[in-house]
Every structure is written in C-alpha cells, then in structure tokens.
Amino acid sequence: MILFKSVALAVGLLVLVMALLVALEGLPVPDYTRLWQEFRNAGHLPLFGVFALLVLWLTGTLTRGHLARSRSYVIAAVTMTVVAIVSELLQYAGPRDADPWDLLRDIAGVVVFLGIAAVRDRELSVFRQGRGRKKRRLFIGVLIMVCVIALAPVAYWGGLFAARNARFPVILDAESVLEMPLLKRQGTQIEQVPLPVDFVDGHGTRALAVTFFSSRRSGLRIDDLYPDWRGFEALSLAVYSGLDRPVKLGVRVQDRDYNFHMYDRYRGEAVIAPGSNRIVIPLSEMSPLVSGRPMAFDRMATIVLFIRHQQDGEFPLLFDDLKLVRGKQGR
Numbered sequence: 036m037i038l039f040k041s042v043a044l045a046v047g048l049l050v051l052v053m054a055l056l057v058a059l060e061g062l063p064v065p066d067y068t069r070l071w072q073e074f075r076n077a078g079h080l081p082l083f084g085v086f087a088l089l090v091l092w093l094t095g096t097l098t099r100g101h102l103a104r105s106r107s108y109v110i111a112a113v114t115m116t117v118v119a120i121v122s123e124l125l126q127y128a129g130p131r132d133a134d135p136w137d138l139l140r141d142i143a144g145v146v147v148f149l150g151i152a153a154v155r156d157r158e159l160s161v162f163r164q165g166r167g168r169k170k171r172r173l174f175i176g177v178l179i180m181v182c183v184i185a186l187a188p189v190a191y192w193g194g195l196f197a198a199r200n201a202r203f204p205v206i207l208d209a210e211s212v213l214e215m216p217l218l219k220r221q222g223t224q225i226e227q228v229p230l231p232v233d234f235v236d237g238h239g240t241r242a243l244a245v246t247f248f249s250s251r252r253s254g255l256r257i258d259d260l261y262p263d264w265r266g267f268e269a270l271s272l273a274v275y276s277g278l279d280r281p282v283k284l285g286v287r288v289q290d291r292d293y294n295f296h297m298y299d300r301y302r303g304e305a306v307i308a309p310g311s312n313r314i315v316i317p318l319s320e321m322s323p324l325v326s327g328r329p330m331a332f333d334r335m336a337t338i339v340l341f342i343r344h345q346q347d348g349e350f351p352l353l354f355d356d357l358k359l360v361r362g363k364q365g366r
C-alpha cells in the first residue's frame with residue numbers, strides 16, 4: 036500500500052513540477068536579459084526544495100510510527116532527485132532546451148531545503164547526540180556553500196548589470212573589466228588596450244581593440260543594453276583606425292520587439308577615416324524602421340558593430356566612448 040502511495044505521489048509530483056517548470060518558462064518577463072534568465076534558473080532551487088519538504092511531510096504523515104525519521108529524509112531526497120532527472124529527460128525530448136545545470140540546481144534545492152529541515156528537526160537524532168553539535172555546524176557550512184554556488188551566477192550577472200546601469204548613458208568605455216562579459220565577439224578578437232595619444236575622440240585611459248579577420252561578416256555585439264533610451268537624441272561612438280585607407284563600419288541597432296526580419300531593425304554605415312573618428316547617429320534616423328513600426332526606444336536590446344566582406348587580412352579598430360547624448364553634436 037505504501038509502495039502504491041509512493042509511486043502515485045512521485046507521478047503526481049512529476050506532473051506538478053513539470054507544470055510549474057513550463058509556467059516558469061512561459062511567464063511574461065519584464066526584461067529579456069541574461070540576468071533575468073539567471074533569476075529564472077535560480078528559481079529551480081526553491082521549487083525543488085519546497086517539493087522535497089512536501090514529500091518529507093507526506094512521508095512522515097503517511098508512515099507515522101512505522102518508519103525511522105531519517106528514512107523519511109532519504110525517501111524525500113530520492114523521490115525529488117528522480118523527479119529532477121525525469122523532468123530533465125522529458126525536456127530533452129520536448130521543445131524546451133534542457134540544461135544540465137538545471138539538474139544540479141534542482142538537486143541543490145533538495146539538499147538545501149531538506150538540510151535546513153534536518154538541522155531543525157527535533158525528531159532527528161543525528162544532530163542531537165554525542166558529537167552532534169560539531170556535525171551540525173559542519174553540515175550548516177556545507178548547506179551555505181551549496182547555496183552560494185547555486186546562486187553565484189545571479190550575483191555575478193547582478194553585479195555586471197548594476198555596473199552597466201551606473202555607467203549609462205555610456206554603453207562602452209573599455210575602462211573597467213566589468214564591461215567585458217557583456218560584449219560578444221562575432222569572428223573577432225577583443226581586448227582592452229591603452230588609449231593611443233592621437234585617439235582624441237576617445238575617453239579615459241583605455242579603448243577596446245577589436246581585431247577583424249577576413250570573413251563575410253565579423254563584428255562586436257552588445258546585447259542586454261540598458262533598455263530605456265528615451266530623452267536622448269543621438270548614439271555617439273569614437274573609433275580609431277590605424278589603417279592608411281578608409282573602411283566602412285556597419286552599425287545595427289535592435290529593440291526587444293525585433294522580429295528577426297532584416298527590415299525590422301536599424302542598419303546604418305559609417306566611413307572610418309585613418310586616425311580618430313567620431314560617429315554620431317541621430318536616433319531620429321533609426322525610427323520608424325523600414326518595416327514601418329517605430330523603434331521601441333523604451334525597450335532597446337542590441338547594438339552590433341560589424342564589417343562586411345572583409346578580405347584584407349586581419350586589422351584592428353579601436354572603439355571607445357559609445358554613449359547616448361542629448362545634443363546632436365555627439366560629445
């Protein structure tokens with residue numbers, strides 16, 4: 036009877052957990068950013084933790100007096116680990132991308148929540164006899180460590196986004212290492228370098244060197260932009276070229292409503308002369324888009340700086356002081 040109830044419980048939980056995971060994925064989100072994604076990933080921890088407590092409670096209630104207390108913990112841990120593995124396997128088969136880290140977060144949730152319950156459980160003798168106190172302290176230390184590891188990505192991306200928000204309206208200045216994880220290379224190499232003395236349009240002490248290689252398209256992509264550009268008049272960028280000839284730099288700007296059609300984003304081109312350059316693109320040029328709708332300046336998403344059909348071997352351009360400005364002069 037207990038076996039039947041346990042199987043029914045496990046199947047019921049699996050259905051419920053899957054429903055909640057689907058709901059977690061389908062929630063309307065305020066901001067489609069890496070930080071939000073990490074928040075959502077971290078949601079696995081309390082979700083599985085709470086369910087593990089539920090199984091613990093049910094097992095204790097169903098088997099009152101027939102089962103050692105510690106066995107209830109083992110049953111809860113095993114049940115939820117199986118639920119986590121099966122839900123991951125189902126996701127491999129389903130439309131949602133399965134993430135092995137999710138499985139670790141699920142199990143971390145089970146361990147942490149059951150662990151906290153165990154430490155506080157008066158019926159559990161393991162932390163209350165003999166050297167129990169020492170074991171208890173060690174165990175609490177392990178729980179804290181598991182929590183810190185599982186939540187580290189949220190703290191990491193939270194820090195990067197806080198620095199991004201503090202920098203705004205400057206988008207890229209290459210002064211801080213905190214800027215680098217928000218930049219994506221597309222067939223390029225990037226590094227922070229000292230600002231050349233004749234890069235008069237640059238700012239501070241460093242610039243971002245982007246090395247372009249021969250390819251159909253290579254560039255630099257900045258996702259997860261500070262979203263609200265309202266109240267600004269132009270996008271301004273300093274570029275330094277060590278070449279002895281002009282080169283054409285493509286600029287692409289997308290909002291969060293971008294529908295993956297080439298006419299549903301802004302696309303411009305600037306000629307970069309040898310030496311120091313200042314490119315200024317009035318926001319009025321970006322809207323309306325060719326697709327006909329206005330650019331959503333309160334929900335901006337991505338800037339891509341690129342070079343097309345680059346066949347001249349590798350060369351670097353230095354980017355700096357990419358920012359939004361209120362006047363159209365760009366400074």
Ligand SMILES: [Ca+2]
Pocket residue numbers: 208209210237238239240241242355356
């Ligand atoms: Ca700089």
